[in-house]
Amino acid sequence: MFRIAAVFVVVLAGLAALIPVRGAEDAQKGFTTPEAASAEPDFALQGEYTGKELGVQVVAQGNGKFLVVAYRGGLPGAGWNGQQKQESDDDAAEVRKQIATLELKKVERKSPTLGAKPPAGAVVLFDGTEPTFKKHWRDGARISGNLLEQGATSVDLFRDFSIHLEFRLPYMPHARGQGRGNSGLYYQGRFETQVLDSFGLEGKDNECGGIYSIKNPDLNMCLPPLVWQTYDAEFTAARFNDDGKKIANARVTVRHNGVLIHEDVELPQITTAAPNQESPEPGPIYLQDHGNPVRYRNIWVLPRDAEKEARRPAIPQFERFFASTPSDNAVGGRFLLSELNCAACHAATPRLTGVPRPAPILDDVGHRVHPEWLVSYLTDPHATKPGTVMPDRLRHLPEAEQKSTALALAHFLASTGTLVERGSDPQSAERGQKLFHEIGCVACHAPRIGASLPAKSAVPLGELADKYSIASLAVFLENPQHARPAGRMPRLVQNSQEALDLGNYLIGAIDVTP
Known part of the structure; x- marks a missing residue:
């Protein structure tokens, strides 16, 4: 029986293990439409239910048996606090009894991105029609009516892109684990976001929404089988230098049924079963065939310019x-x-x-920044400091005039003071490294050692050595609001020595020649 206690605990685990059951033929084949599944008596009872401050997922296990998962506060993504839940195994009679006792109502959630229309510039890989199927999918791909079957590889190759994809898991009540509605969305044929009937399970890296062998989804948003679901992902390919050496890992952000489950996750290695090896070359969209009848529709890909996006204002x-x-x-x-x-x-x-935002104070900017940096910043602010909110005021001018105007402005601003240079101090830099990772800097700025922040939610520092001297950066760190009255950066250092230590660490080793 599933009863709701004041404090919920997980009482069962490992439910994805393979269990000998009868109905092996159904476990292999599954039901691919709600109409066909309605012949199975348990299909109508399985699904999601809500009550007062309560969400319940009823998972069909075959032969009138169910896994019941109750969530305090509401369903995952709709009220559950992510901690308190209770699981139990029940038969159909007990499930119906508790539904009546707790006055639960069955709900059918729908992804907010279901039916999303492709934006301008998108490549429509499949829209349910024969022309898109024949044009965009390699030989061996199959369709059932107006739905694409698993085991399809796109003709089109992509580097950086956003993708929208809709999928429907089969109803396989007797199957367990990796044999229950298994497929996968492979970016470039290299990195997989798992597709699996994980309705009611924990949400592991090999379950629905998981980045296989790399990361669990932040939340298991898998809906019941035979309900259309969505993946909306932004993929940034790995970067390689001219010698073919990888210099940056691929990254991905994924929303499952409209809920963020992975934010800017680094992908250090390809999925074990990936059909393509990692390389600088673009790759296809691959929908894995694991022997289960998963169906797909409304698939479109929007190529992205990741470098250009990285230069846009970052908030x-x-x-x-x-x-x-x-x-x-x-x-x-x-x-x-x-x-x-x-x-x-x-x-x-x-x-x-709203509240007016004062601009940075430039009265003594000549004391703070290198004149060469001013020229570069005024000419192309977003390339010089990715993420800056400063508009490109010279963009409308001819290129030659942009440079001359930027140079004139830089001369004027540099006349407000002289930048003081000083050589680096290795011992001070060592103390600065410790401070940077301990006093709160990494709450907003990407750590330089250890774990990383999602790129979009980190404040980019840019090339600090091009902008500041060690001494001028230390002065800024000691009182950030003096130069930027509207800035959100707090004063984290306790004294001028700590500011100097941080300056040494952030600028790095430099040699000031008299």
């Missing part, structure tokens, strides 16, 4: 609190209006202007 607070979580779009929009200081140039009503 980490927006990425953390709005882009990465279900939130009020209007609130997020007003936040961006304020952070980007749109009203400084564009007329807006008082309701939209």
